Amino acid sequence: MAKLYFRYGAMNSGKSTALLQAAFNYEERGHRVVLAKPAVDTKGDREIISRLGVTREVDFTISPDAAVREVFEQHRVRSGKVDRAGRDVSCLLIDEAQFLTSEQVDDLLRIALLDGIPVLAYGIRTDFQTVAFPGSRRLLEVSHSLEELKTICRCGRKAIFNGRRIGGRYVFDGDQVAIDTSAGPVDGAEVEVEYESLCGVCYLQESGGVLNGRH
Ligand SMILES: [Zn+2]
Secondary structure (H helix, E strand, C coil): CCEEEEEECCCCCCHHHHHHHHHHHHHHCCEEEEEECCCCCCCCCCCCECCCEEECCCCCCCCCCHHHHHHHHHHHHCCCCCCCCCEEEEEEEEHHHHHCHHHHHHHHHHHHHCCCCCCCEEEEEECCCEEECHHHHHHHHCCCEEECCCCEEECCCEEEEEEEEEHHHHEECCCCCCCCCECCCCCEEEEEEEEEEEEHHHHHHHHHHCCECCC
């Protein structure tokens, strides 16, 4: 039976690198893989970008209202379903899976169970307020296999949260998704949005004890 796998971690835990490595491992053994990511992730557009400098274009992007199973099936058929060497797709790999909707994650489970194709989803578990992204919440609920990809905080402990800095200052209020730039607090000018993966202790030090917008 094919399974749905969720490999999650904080920012900078090497998720895209792990995804590209998994794709390479499949292909090295002669398998076909399909790569996809949500269209909401503006970073790199159609590219999966690993921090180690390896990049690769996805086979399709997933818009917020897309029926993932249908789009995947169309892609599978368009590319011949079974290629000239007689191979079907061995694996569907999804980057930035936190940005999927709950319904789209259900489709990933259907792809694994009804179409018999393993799905490997990689994503961030929680947002800058320590709240699960919709896609990640559903993946935590229905995946067969959960695997944490670890990274360390500046203090050396395991990082589990993501702090957001705008223009160099930590913020704990705002929209769930903010990538690269945001309207500045003073004059509305664009300022840089950055994230730092933090352990719980360092997160609480920066937030003054606030979790999920509350003391
Ligand atoms: Zn720390």
